[in-house]
Amino acid sequence: MTDRPLFSGRSFAAFLFDMDGTILTSIASAERVWSLWAAKHGLDVSAFLPTIHGVRTVETIARLNLPGVDPEAEANAIMRAEMEDVSDIAPIAGAAVFLAALPRERWAIVTSAPRALAERRIAAAGLPLPPLLIAAEDVEQGKPAPDCFLLGARRLGVAAADCLVFEDTRAGLTAADAAGASALVITATHAKPLDVRHPQHASYEGLSVRATATGLAVFERS
Template sequence: MGDSVLTASVLLFDMDGTLVDSTASVERAWGRFAARHGLEATAILAVAHGRPTIEVVAEFAPAGVDVVAETDRIEAEEIDRTDGISEIPGAAALLSGLDRDRWAVVTSATRALTTRRLAAVGIPLPKILVAADDVTKGKPHPQPYMLAAKALGFEAGDAVVFEDAPAGLMSARAAGAATVVVGDYKGDAAEGLPRIADMLAVTVSADDTGLTVTLA
């Protein structure tokens, strides 16, 4: 099969699973949360990926638990523990070569956790970051990707989005962006979309008309 070629004005990247492999760290954090409250960690992990932490805590925390305080605890633990996270292959090199006015990171993590994780694996910090703190409706709602595109001066329909999780894929598609699946998720949200294993498969060239994205 030949390469896929997409055109765009801007590129929008999810973080966890797309730029940063934080799976082990996230699983440990939810495991600690589950153990504290007598919950089943596997049930939480089945739906947590790509969603704001506070939404997941609210869904699973037993009655009487302070959802905000519990979310803050999980967040603090993850900021303090960057062991076990790594760059998705090719992410740092790809972003380092892009015009900072032409890309953004759009994540369900908080701003503090995002900057910590990106810095920890050597990925350049974006000029535009839309994090959990910045939205009133998180993924799978389209608001995060719409806000990021607007902050760069474009509409989401002018963007190519790179995402790995169902909530993010649904968000990007609902926003009207061309969407690329990163990794091995094969559920309904990925149906019909181009797919790459990691960022080593992405080449971007720029000219006066915009960006050309080639997926190997």
């Protein structure tokens, strides 16, 4: 077996990781909570659930324009329910080893989840808390706007164009593109690959990272 660079000729100043579906899987937990909420509000649960992933809860609720519904209050209630439902949250295969290989000052988690929920899920998955966590309340506009990735890069002291984003949703990839970052799609929770231009990998197994003279390079075992 040999290792080949996943991004030929490229190394990166820092890595920015989405959380849900990218370094850990909380889909079952989230969909249990959201299914109850959607049914309570008379929504078609099966049609609604695909819309919740990758974006902030408050924005998901607000765009429904449900009469008499306060998006902020509902988002807080959903967060509390999600924080209680963490029994089957698990890391994406190989994520712990991959994250442990990174210099602490070179990576961050950039999530659409509120900070308290993000910290709860990271702990439930047995993953290390990141040196930097950008959460829902840190930006005015969530994904697919680029604000979160721009903020993450800025707080790490690098340009977003010099970052590699790890994502699993179209909203996240749109945000990464808008920020000018490169992106790698983690497909562990996907039924099929996304139809996007970005490289895709099932998990972190078979991936490795090396420090080079110009930054961090990602390699794939072949």
